[in-house]
Amino acid sequence: MKAYQQQIIREMREGRLSGSELEEKESVLLQELRCAADEKEIRELCSAIAVSGSILSVPCLFALMQNWGDGLKPLFENIIKGIAQRAKGRGSRLPSDYYTLQHWQPQWQGSKTRFLSYVSAIADIVVKNEDNDEEVKRIGNILVKEMQVDISPYNNFQDFKICIHDWDFEEDYKLVLDRMEQERLVEEIEDAGLRESWNTFFADHLLNLKYDYLVTRLGIADKFEYHQFVLKMAECLNISE
Template sequence: MEDVKTMLILEKLLTKGYDSDQAKDEKHLHEVLRTTDNPHLFMLICVALGKAGDIFSVPVLMALAEETSFKSDVAKEAIKALQSRVEKDSIAIMKDFFVPAYWKTLWIGPIEKFISYVACIAAFIYPETMLEGEAMNRLGELLTKEITIDFSPYQSFHELRLCSPNWDVQEDLMMILNDFESDLTLEGAIKTTSVRMNEDSQVADNIINM
């Protein structure tokens, strides 16, 4: 049985249409979309988002459109419905907004650093075997499906890891740890002042929270 909050939000979107103050309601629907295996509920939410959702629903729907289950086709229809309500040509940034590749992460750092990135994630997932070849290769190949990265002259993450002469995991992981600690320090300092995020940063945070 669907929870009352979800059904009330769906009723509001389907009967009243888009409202500029519905961000929290949409975020709740996004969370339900990610976790539900109920086809009826999933379809209802997608219909509601297509009819009255904000453009910030697009990346969530884009991710679900890549599923191999029933969710894919339903999410794609919701994207089409949402797109039909948006005048893309009126805002330059909307040019590629409904193109799936637009939302795919692009790796812009040295390819050797990608090995360290994989190792850092592996440390949380496989703490006992984080640097073992098979675990690293499995995770690396999985991440390359989600991140656009040019491995040339290598053909795969496996080749990169074996042949790269410039990878120092200890140095790279210490750099990541120091950056993380710096971010925490900066965040704490900002909270004690009257500094507020500018609009661009707020939008970036909204996108990250999708």
């Protein structure tokens, strides 16, 4: 771990940060935490978040709780409880379910074939090469569980993918790419001086936290902001037909 990250850990352990400085430095540690490769590193990073972590840490902690299993579950649970208590003490009005796993787990609303396109589109954009079958299978198996998608009579995503034939990936993929282009145009307009309302900004911020959970859960945090953007755009496939 770099010296800068070690400095942030010390500052957060000592409770020396607040406001925008805390938010900025907490984000640095959260990105380290998303990409952490071993339990020792996770515990060191969590020692800082346990003292000074804010509500922004909650989705990442829940995702890592799922990824790392029972061994680290008590650690993550205790940190989330501490964050909830600190937030309540500061007058936070967040709903109580903000601190539950169910709040962060996405729900699938679309068809089974659209779900297959959703998984394939994410894997295709993230991996960016033709040989992405393993990544499709890995992401698919996670999302079946996370989104509670009924793929019966198949036992796993691999069998489901092999046996489903009546889906048009190219058409669905084009919807995602078109949505990405529309979003870029919106960003260009905003950069030109037309700003979104505070309510819109706040709603988008909360929505981004949900994609924070999913990026971390899928283990694709190496390009966090871009992959968060990809998941947000792929959501156009998750609608009832």
